Amino acid sequence: MQEFLQLVVSGLAAGGIFASLALALVLIYNAMGLVNFAQGEMAMFATFIAYALISRGMSFWIAFPVTLVLAFGGGIAIQRIVIRPVERAPVLTLVIITLGLATLVNGVAGFLFGYVPRPFESPFSSDTVGVLGVFISYRDLGVIGVSGVVLLLVYLLLQHTTVGLTMRAAAHHPEASRLLGVHVSWMLALGWGLAAAVGAVSGIMVAPVLLLEPNMMQAIIIYAFAAAVLGGIESPLGAVVGGLIVGVTVNLAGVYVPFVGGDLQLAVGLAIIVAVLIIRPNGLFGRASVRRV
Amino acid sequence: MSSVLRQRIRNAPPRYALVAIVVLLLAGLPTVISSFLTSEWAQALILAIAIMGLNILVGYSGQLSLGHGAFMALGAYISAILAHKYKMDYLVTIPIAGVLTGGIGFLFGIPALRLSALYLALATFALAVVTPSLIKRPKEWTGGPQGLLLVQPDPPQPAKDAFAAITGTAMTTDQWIYYITLFCALLLFWLAWNLLRFRPGRAMRAIRDGEVAAAASGINVAGYKTLAFGISAFYAGIAGSLFGLATGFISPDTFPVSLSIQLLVGVVVGGLASIPGPLLGAIFAYFLPIESNQWVPSQSWIPSQIASTVEKAGPAVSYGVILIVIMIFARNGIVGLVESGYRMLQRRLRGAGDRETGQMPSGPQTV
Numbered sequence: 001m002q003e004f005l006q007l008v009v010s011g012l013a014a015g016g017i018f019a020s021l022a023l024a025l026v027l028i029y030n031a032m033g034l035v036n037f038a039q040g041e042m043a044m045f046a047t048f049i050a051y052a053l054i055s056r057g058m059s060f061w062i063a064f065p066v067t068l069v070l071a072f073g074g075g076i077a078i079q080r081i082v083i084r085p086v087e088r089a090p091v092l093t094l095v096i097i098t099l100g101l102a103t104l105v106n107g108v109a110g111f112l113f114g115y116v117p118r119p120f121e122s123p124f125s126s127d128t129v130g131v132l133g134v135f136i137s138y139r140d141l142g143v144i145g146v147s148g149v150v151l152l153l154v155y156l157l158l159q160h161t162t163v164g165l166t167m168r169a170a171a172h173h174p175e176a177s178r179l180l181g182v183h184v185s186w187m188l189a190l191g192w193g194l195a196a197a198v199g200a201v202s203g204i205m206v207a208p209v210l211l212l213e214p215n216m217m218q219a220i221i222i223y224a225f226a227a228a229v230l231g232g233i234e235s236p237l238g239a240v241v242g243g244l245i246v247g248v249t250v251n252l253a254g255v256y257v258p259f260v261g262g263d264l265q266l267a268v269g270l271a272i273i274v275a276v277l278i279i280r281p282n283g284l285f286g287r288a289s290v291r292r293v
Numbered sequence: 294m295s296s297v298l299r300q301r302i303r304n305a306p307p308r309y310a311l312v313a314i315v316v317l318l319l320a321g322l323p324t325v326i327s328s329f330l331t332s333e334w335a336q337a338l339i340l341a342i343a344i345m346g347l348n349i350l351v352g353y354s355g356q357l358s359l360g361h362g363a364f365m366a367l368g369a370y371i372s373a374i375l376a377h378k379y380k381m382d383y384l385v386t387i388p389i390a391g392v393l394t395g396g397i398g399f400l401f402g403i404p405a406l407r408l409s410a411l412y413l414a415l416a417t418f419a420l421a422v423v424t425p426s427l428i429k430r431p432k433e434w435t436g437g438p439q440g441l442l443l444v445q446p447d448p449p450q451p452a453k454d455a456f457a458a459i460t461g462t463a464m465t466t467d468q469w470i471y472y473i474t475l476f477c478a479l480l481l482f483w484l485a486w487n488l489l490r491f492r493p494g495r496a497m498r499a500i501r502d503g504e505v506a507a508a509a510s511g512i513n514v515a516g517y518k519t520l521a522f523g524i525s526a527f528y529a530g531i532a533g534s535l536f537g538l539a540t541g542f543i544s545p546d547t548f549p550v551s552l553s554i555q556l557l558v559g560v561v562v563g564g565l566a567s568i569p570g571p572l573l574g575a576i577f578a579y580f581l582p583i584e585s586n587q588w589v590p591s592q593s594w595i596p597s598q599i600a601s602t603v604e605k606a607g608p609a610v611s612y613g614v615i616l617i618v619i620m621i622f623a624r625n626g627i628v629g630l631v632e633s634g635y636r637m638l639q640r641r642l643r644g645a646g647d648r649e650t651g652q653m654p655s656g657p658q659t660v
Contacts, residue, residue: 277407
C-alpha cells in the first residue's frame with residue numbers, strides 16, 4: 001500500500017509536467033484547431049536557453065522567468081514567420097509544417113548545443129519529507145507546486161482578463177471578433193507565445209529528471225498528447241486532469257503490469273491515445289463537435 | 294514487330310518515352326557505378342517504394358500517417374523472422390511480408406476511419422515513436438536490441454553470366470540486390486499507376502477533396518479509405534523487407550521516428566498525388582544527408598568540431614527547412630513546380646490569347 005501511494009505521488013509529479021505541455025497543446029488547438037507537433041521541441045529549446053543562462057552564473061530563479069519571457073517571444077516569432085502564411089491552409093499542410101518545425105528546432109538545438117546529455121541542476125533538493133508514511137521528495141513537491149502555479153496563472157489570464165477574453169473570442173469566432181476590432185492574427189500569435197512559455201515550464205521541470213539533450217522531449221510529448229486527448233483536446237482543465245491521470249497510470253503500469261515494465265511505459269501512452277480516440281474521441285471534458293456539411 | 298504495336302508506339306504520349314529512358318538509366322546504372330554506390334541506389338529505390346505507398350495514403354486518399362516507419366519495420370521483421378527461424382528463401386518472404394503488412398494496415402485503417410485527420414496524425418506519430426521499444430520486447434523473435442543478421446543471397450548463374458558479358462566484371466551481391474529492388478520498384482510503380490488513374494484513384498481523390506460530396510456520388514468512402522491504408526501498408530511492408538535484404542541487418546534502431554519523417558519529406562518534396570514524385574522525393578531524401586555529410590568534412594574552411602555536429606544535426610535542420618518551405622511556397626513539390634513551369638512555357642509559346650479550356654487541375658486542391 002505504501003509503495004502504491006509512493007508511486008501515485010511521484011506519478012502526480014510527472015503528471016504535472018505532462019499537464020503543462022498538454023496545456024500548451026490545448027492553447028494552440030483552441031487558437032487554430034491544430035495540434036502543434038513542435039511543442040515538445042520548442043520546450044526543449046527553451047530549456048537549453050535556461051541551461052545556458054544558468055551556466056553563465058545566473059541563479060535559477062532569475063533564469064526561469066527570463067527563459068519564459070524569451071520562450072514567449074520565440075513562440076510569437078514562430079507564429080509570425082512560419083505559421084502566419086498558412087493560417088487558413090488545410091490541416092494536412094499545417095501538421096506537416098509543425099512537424100517540419102519540430103525537426104528543424106531539434107536539429108538547431110543539436111547544432112548549437114550538441115548531443116551529449118547534460119545534467120540539469122534542479123532548484124529543489126532531492127531530500128524527502130515523510131507525510132503519512134509516504135516519502136515525498138522536495139523535488140516532486142516543487143514540480144507539483146510550480147506546475148500548479150503556472151496552470152493557475154494561465155487560468156486567470158484566460159478567464160479573468162480582457163486579453164484572455166479577446167483571445168478566446170478570436171479563437172471561437174474569428175469573423176465576428178474581427179468586426180469588433182480584434183486583431184485576430186495577433187491573438188493567434190499571443191496564443192503561440194503563451195503556449196511556448198507554458199511548454200517551457202514542462203521542459204525546465206523535466207530536465208533534472210531526464211538529462212538535457214535535443215531528444216529529451218520525444219517521450220514527454222507522447223504523454224502530453226495522451227493527456228490532451230484524454231482530457232478532451234479543447235479543454236484546459238481536461239489537459240491538467242488528463243496529465244495527472246496519465247502520469248499516475250504510466251507510473252503504476254510500469255511497476256504493477258509485468259508486461260509493461262520500465263521499457264514499455266511509452267507504449268502505455270500510445271495505448272491511452274488509441275483507446276480514447278476509439279472509445280471516446282471527445283475525451284473526458286471535451287464537447288462533441290458538430291459540423292455543418 | 295507487328296504493325297499494330299508499331300502504330301501504338303508511334304502514338305504513345307511523349308511521357309512514355311521519358312519513362313522508358315528513366316527505366317533504361319536505372320537498369321544500366323550498376324554497370325557504370327561502383328558496387329557500393331549501387332547499394333546506396335538500391336536503398337534509395339526501396340525508400341521510393343515506401344514513399345509511393347505513403348503517397349497513395351496521404352496524397353490521394355488525404356489521410357496523414359506519420360508512422361509509416363512502423364509498417365516498414367513490420368515488413369522487415371516478418372521477412373527476417375521467416376528467413377531466420379523458418380529457413381525460408383528470403384526472396385519468397387518478400388511478397389509474404391508485403392501481404393501480411395498490407396492486411397494489418399487494412400485492419401489499422403478501420404479504426405482510423407473514425408479519426409479526424411489531426412487525430413490520425415497524432416496516433417500514427419505516437420506509433421512511430423513507440424516502434425523501437427515495441428520491437429525490442431519479443432526478444433526470442435526479434436533478437437531484442439541486438440537485432441537480426443540476414444544472409445544476403447548470391448546472384449544466380451544466368452544473372453552473373455549476363456552481367457559479366459556486359460561489364461566484364463563479376464556481379465556482386467549488392468548489384469544483384471539492386472536488380473531485385475529495381476524489379477519490385479518498377480512493378481509497384483506500374484501497379485500504382487494503373488490503380489490511381491482509374492476508378493480507385495478517382496474515388497480516393499474525390500474523398501480527399503470532399504468526403505460528403507463523394508459519399509453523395511455513391512463512392513464507398515469507408516471502403517476506399519481502408520483500402521488506401523491497406524495498399525499503402527503493403528508498399529511499406531515490401532520496402533521494409535527489401536531494406537533488410539539490402540542492409541543485411543535490422544535492429545530496432547533501424548526504424549526510428551526520423552525514418553517516418555524521411556518518408557514524409559520524400560512525399561512532400563516529390564509532390565503529393567503524383568506518380569513520378571515519390572521517385573524524385575526518395576532520391577532527394579536519401580542522398581541529401583549522405584551527400585552533405587561527404588561535402589561538409591571535405592571543406593577545409595569549416596572547423597572539424599563544427600563539421601562533426603553538422604553531420605548529426607544537418608539532416609534534421611535541412612529536412613525541417615525543406616518541409617516548411619515547400620508547404621508554404623510549393624505545395625505540390627518538384628513535380629508541381631515542373632508542371633506549372635511546363636504549362637507556363639506552353640502558354641507563352643501558344644500566345645496569351647489562348648485561354649485554358651475547362652480542364653480540371655490535376656494537383657491536389659485541398660492539400
